[in-house]
Structure formats: C-alpha cells, structure tokens
Amino acid sequence: MxxxxxxxxxxxxxxxxxxxxxxxxxxxxxxxxxxxxxxxxxxxxxxxxxxxxxxxxxxxxxxxxxxxxxxxxxxxxxxxxxxxxxxxxxxxxxxxxxxxxxxxxxxxRPASKPRVVFVLGGPGSGKGTQCAKIVDSYGFVHLSAGDLLRAEIKSGSPDGTMIQNMIKEGKIVPSSVTINLLKKAMAESNTDKFLIDGFPRNEENRADFEKVTGILPEFILFFDCPETELERRLLGRNEGRVDDNIETIRKRFKVFIESSLPVIDHYEKIGKARKIDATKSREEVFNAIDPLFRPFLETDLQRATEVLLKGIDSGDLSTYERFCDPGMTAFEPEASGHLVKGLDFHRFYFNKKVAGGNEAENFRQSTVTSPVVTLLDSNVGLVTYTRLVQDRSSSEVKAYNETRLWQRKKVNGQFEWKNVHFHRSLA
Ligand SMILES: Nc1ncnc2c1ncn2[C@@H]1O[C@H](COP(=O)(O)OP(=O)(O)O)[C@@H](O)[C@H]1O
Ligand SMILES: Nc1ccn([C@@H]2O[C@H](COP(=O)(O)OP(=O)(O)O)[C@@H](O)[C@H]2O)c(=O)n1
Structure with missing residues (x-):
C-alpha cells in the first residue's frame, strides 16, 4: 500500500x-x-x-x-x-x-481484525469534511475522537465535567477515557474498516491505543495546512463549539505543534504517513486521498470471492445468494455453451447436494491458484483465478479457469459486492 x-x-x-x-x-x-x-x-x-x-x-x-x-x-x-x-x-x-x-x-488476516486509518491534522484542517466523503465512497465507519468526547459530556457521564474543561482549554483528555470510547464504538459497529479522526493526538494516545487494542493503523492521513488558513476556517465553522474562539484556537495550535506533530513524525519514520495538501479545495483534497483507499476495496472484493467459493464448496445456498446478484449471468460447462441468467440454474446444484444427504460424500474442497483482482473503478471489479476442485465422491481433480465480474452496490445503506457475471471453463 x-x-x-x-x-x-x-x-x-x-x-x-x-x-x-x-x-x-x-x-x-x-x-x-x-x-x-x-x-x-x-x-x-x-x-x-x-x-x-x-x-x-x-x-x-x-x-x-x-x-x-x-x-x-x-x-x-x-x-x-x-x-x-x-x-x-x-x-x-x-x-x-x-x-x-x-x-x-x-x-x-481474519476478517474480524479491524483495519484502521488515523486522520490527523491541525484543528480545522478538514478532517471531518473528508472523513464524510470517504465514508460515502468506501464504506468506512467514521469515529471522531472529539465527537465521542462531546457526546460523553452530553450523556451526563461522571467524566463529563473534566472533559468539558479540557476541551475549553484546548488540552488533550487522558488516553484511558478516549480509548475506552473508541473501543466501545468499534465494538458496537458491524464493520472492520474504521477512520479514526483526531486521534492519536499525543504520544500517550498513540502508545496506549496500540497497547490496549493491539491495532496498528494501515496508514495515517496527515492534512497539512498553515495556521492562518486553519484560523480562518475555525472562526467560520459556526458549529457553536466552545473551543472555536480565538483564545482557545491559539491554545489548540500550540498543543498540536507540541504534542501531535511528534506523533505524525513517528508515523513518517515508519513509512505510514500520507501527507495531503489541505489548503486545496474540498474536491481537490478528496482527489488526492481517493487512490489511497482503493486497496481496501480490492481486499474486500477478494474476501467476497473467498467467502462465495467457500459457500459453493459447502453447499451453503444462503451465502451464494447473498453474494450473487439475482440477475447474474453465467457461462459454465453445465450450461453447454449457453448463457444462463438468474440464480435458478445454480440453485439446482445446491438442492441436489442437500437431497444427496451424505455430508462426507458431498465434501468438496477448492484450491485457488493464480488469483488476480483488478478494480475497474470503485464499483466494478474483476476476479480471475484457476480453481482446483477436489471431490470426496471422485478421485478426479477438476481444474477450472474462472472469471467473476463484481459490482459494488449499496444495500440498506451498506456497500456490498455482488457477483453479476461469471465464466467458468475447464482448464
Ligand atoms: N478544503 C477546504 N477548503 C475550505 N474550507 C474547508 C475545507 N475543508 C473543510 N473546510 C471547512 O473548514 C472548517 C473546518 O473543517 P472540519 O472538517 O470541521 O475540520 P477538522 O475536522 O479538521 O477540525 C469547516 O467549516 C469546513 O466546512
Ligand atoms: N484524541 C483527542 C481528540 C480530541 N480531544 C479534545 O477534543 C478537542 C476537539 O477536537 P476535535 O478533533 O473534535 O476538533 P479539532 O480540534 O481537530 O477541530 C481537542 O481540542 C481536545 O480538547 C482530545 O482530548 N483527545
């Protein structure tokens, strides 16, 4: 990456x-x-x-x-x-x-291991603005440390007064409090891709998060922006925040330079910092960020293919239907050179397996060789590979060349990859 x-x-x-x-x-x-x-x-x-x-x-x-x-x-x-x-x-x-x-x-890695990107930059550098765009395009969950702290104040938590005072002073809240909030929010989410914005803000934040969660970020986005521009944006932000006044803004800049820049330096040294010129327009900033997120889609697509194939091997029709578009088209040897549309043709083989009953006899195993995932755009991807199929009921190993065309669609507000076409031929 x-x-x-x-x-x-x-x-x-x-x-x-x-x-x-x-x-x-x-x-x-x-x-x-x-x-x-x-x-x-x-x-x-x-x-x-x-x-x-x-x-x-x-x-x-x-x-x-x-x-x-x-x-x-x-x-x-x-x-x-x-x-x-x-x-x-x-x-x-x-x-x-x-x-x-x-x-x-x-x-x-197991799909449950979270993939995290930290979003850092001075106050007002556009972290929140860009995170919203990344969520929209790439299906990440956005966790803003500042928003979580402000929600904690509102919830009437015993830490509320302490957090409120720290924010008013532009100081950094103790790590244990912020990390607990982040951990809880991550646990409550049903995704494994997180944008964590405004964190880690100091060395304590960084080291404690790593120690407590065992998670290292895939990379960090650093929004680079001069103070004059930050000040102009913050004074115009108009969100009614207690810390968007000139006195607190100056304190936040000082804290950023003294405590947050060393964290960015740390990630720079280990090759994980991706510096973005945040003075540009919102669109230009997003265009600079966009390619950094493509590999997440490739990984998601590869995982979807893995789960689909596992579903086919184990005769799991519901997994098959979850990953296949109802209008999916296919060329496969069973269809004798014809293009088949829809899932009925494929369902037949799942039902046949169930009717066959004997699980041991039905056992099948696929081994994939030469896999290639190619993203055509952020919503269309091609996966090609050769698949060796071992079947308990026969000593013969079959080899197929398979091409699967996938489309990413929003289903109930969540992005899902759907197989829209496949081509399978005997290798
Ligand atoms: N690229 C940009 N150019 C000009 N103004 C921006 C840009 N990105 C964000 N803003 C504005 O600047 C203010 C601060 O942005 P925000 O995303 O809240 O920053 P942060 O989350 O880093 O504090 C907001 O009013 C936002 O609309
Ligand atoms: N990791 C963090 C993040 C925010 N905060 C507090 O929350 C305030 C607002 O942070 P924020 O990320 O919402 O906003 P910006 O300062 O980036 O505009 C900070 O000035 C800190 O007082 C913190 O203590 N620790």
Whole structure:
C-alpha cells in the first residue's frame, strides 16, 4: 500500500513477467516450478526478511492497477493457495514448505481484525469534511475522537465535567477515557474498516491505543495546512463549539505543534504517513486521498470471492445468494455453451447436494491458484483465478479457469459486492 510495497510489488511483477511466456503479467502463465518459481521464492524470502507484508495494489508494466491476492499471487507461483479447510483466506502451500511465518499477508488476516486509518491534522484542517466523503465512497465507519468526547459530556457521564474543561482549554483528555470510547464504538459497529479522526493526538494516545487494542493503523492521513488558513476556517465553522474562539484556537495550535506533530513524525519514520495538501479545495483534497483507499476495496472484493467459493464448496445456498446478484449471468460447462441468467440454474446444484444427504460424500474442497483482482473503478471489479476442485465422491481433480465480474452496490445503506457475471471453463 505504501511506496515501499508498491516498489516491491513492481519487482515481483517484473520477476514474474520475465518467466512468463506470453503477456507481461499474465498470471495464468506463472511458473509452477523451476527457475521462475525459485526466483519468486527468493523475492518472497527477501520480503519476509525485510518484514514487508505483500498487500494491496501493484502497478504492472503497462501502468494498470492490479491487486495481489495477498501472498497468493506469489504462492501461486511457488505453490497453491487454499480456499477451504480452515479459516477463509488461510494460505497453504502444497508443493513444498515456504517461510510462512515470516510473511504475514495482511489480506489473510481474519476478517474480524479491524483495519484502521488515523486522520490527523491541525484543528480545522478538514478532517471531518473528508472523513464524510470517504465514508460515502468506501464504506468506512467514521469515529471522531472529539465527537465521542462531546457526546460523553452530553450523556451526563461522571467524566463529563473534566472533559468539558479540557476541551475549553484546548488540552488533550487522558488516553484511558478516549480509548475506552473508541473501543466501545468499534465494538458496537458491524464493520472492520474504521477512520479514526483526531486521534492519536499525543504520544500517550498513540502508545496506549496500540497497547490496549493491539491495532496498528494501515496508514495515517496527515492534512497539512498553515495556521492562518486553519484560523480562518475555525472562526467560520459556526458549529457553536466552545473551543472555536480565538483564545482557545491559539491554545489548540500550540498543543498540536507540541504534542501531535511528534506523533505524525513517528508515523513518517515508519513509512505510514500520507501527507495531503489541505489548503486545496474540498474536491481537490478528496482527489488526492481517493487512490489511497482503493486497496481496501480490492481486499474486500477478494474476501467476497473467498467467502462465495467457500459457500459453493459447502453447499451453503444462503451465502451464494447473498453474494450473487439475482440477475447474474453465467457461462459454465453445465450450461453447454449457453448463457444462463438468474440464480435458478445454480440453485439446482445446491438442492441436489442437500437431497444427496451424505455430508462426507458431498465434501468438496477448492484450491485457488493464480488469483488476480483488478478494480475497474470503485464499483466494478474483476476476479480471475484457476480453481482446483477436489471431490470426496471422485478421485478426479477438476481444474477450472474462472472469471467473476463484481459490482459494488449499496444495500440498506451498506456497500456490498455482488457477483453479476461469471465464466467458468475447464482448464
Ligand atoms: N478544503 C477546504 N477548503 C475550505 N474550507 C474547508 C475545507 N475543508 C473543510 N473546510 C471547512 O473548514 C472548517 C473546518 O473543517 P472540519 O472538517 O470541521 O475540520 P477538522 O475536522 O479538521 O477540525 C469547516 O467549516 C469546513 O466546512
Ligand atoms: N484524541 C483527542 C481528540 C480530541 N480531544 C479534545 O477534543 C478537542 C476537539 O477536537 P476535535 O478533533 O473534535 O476538533 P479539532 O480540534 O481537530 O477541530 C481537542 O481540542 C481536545 O480538547 C482530545 O482530548 N483527545
């Protein structure tokens, strides 16, 4: 996601393309063994030694954005990526032992592990304004530390008076109070993507959050803006806040420089700070932020595919219907060259399985190789892979090439990826 991993991803893609016989980055031509795979393994090992996670988008030689399926892309060359028998998204190699422990592909983490982006910047730099836009486009939950503290005052909590006094003085409320509020809000939410705005504001906030939650941010957004502009915006904000007066504003600037800038420096040093010029218009600021959030969509899309395939393997019709658009079209061998529309054709196979009864006999396992996730825009994505299907009832392993076209839709106010078309053919 960061500059470093993007460069590393480029290197991997180059290595792969050198050993690929056709197009520059065609995953279906990845070597399964031999010198190409060895070269890739070396890349993986060196990444592991450097402690780098292989994640998110990469840019291929033609400039097209591509998502790597976690380490799957690399493991697909070195081995195989398992899609069943364990947690969804767990990776295993079957060809030979790989240095798994040293490589922690972030996309392989359990879906419940929250992905957090901290949004920092001086008071009035536009954090809240941009967070609203990110929520709207990317389905994050926005948690403003300041808003949570103000709500705590209103709720009549025993800490209310202390918090009110601190805010009036532009001082930073003790971490234990703010972190408890954040933890509670995160636990009450049913998502795993959080924008945490106005936090961590000092070293104590930062270190305590890490210690208490074990969460490191994916990255931090730093809205860079000079004091004169901040002052102008805050005096014009007009939200009736007790701290938007010239006396408190000056105190907040001082606290920001003394306590918050060192936190931003910390993230800069570990390569997690993404600095944004916040003096630009709201639209220009959003355009600068927008690409940073694309990899989250790629991860979501990959996870949706993993869950869908697991649903197919286990004969779970409700999962299948949750991820498939009712008007989905498909070309698959069972349809003998015809395009089938809707879910009835596919439902037949789920019902047949249930009717067959014997779970052990019905047991199926898919292993995905050469997965590629390509985001066409923020609401349309393409997932291609080869799927090996093992079936208890037959010793034959079937291999399919599959292409799934996904569309992101808002359902009951929440973004969901829906499979709108797939093409499956015998590999
Ligand atoms: N890019 C921008 N240009 C001009 N004004 C802005 C911009 N972004 C936000 N504002 C305005 O500045 C004020 C502060 O923005 P806000 O998002 O509340 O900042 P923060 O959450 O960082 O305190 C608001 O009145 C907002 O409408
Ligand atoms: N992590 C935090 C965030 C806010 N706060 C308090 O809440 C005030 C308002 O913060 P905010 O994030 O809502 O607003 P801005 O100052 O960024 O405009 C701060 O000046 C602090 O007094 C805090 O103590 N600790």
């Amino acid at each position: 960061g500059g470093r991993s993007r460069l590393v991803n480029r290197a991997i893609l180059r290595t792969l393309s050198q050993h690929s016989s056709s197009s520059s980055s065609s995953p279906s031509t990845l070597p399964a063994s031999g010198s190409g795979a060895n070269a890739v393994r070396e890349e993986v090992k060196s990444l592991g030694r450097a402690g780098g996670a292989i994640l998110g988008s990469a840019v291929d030689e033609s400039g097209a954005r591509k998502a790597q399926w976690g380490a799957g892309w690399v493991f697909a060359a070195a081995g195989l990526v398992g899609m069943s028998g364990g947690a969804v998204g767990s990776l295993h190699t079957q060809a030979e032992e790989e240095p798994k422990a040293s490589i922690v592909p972030e996309v392989a």
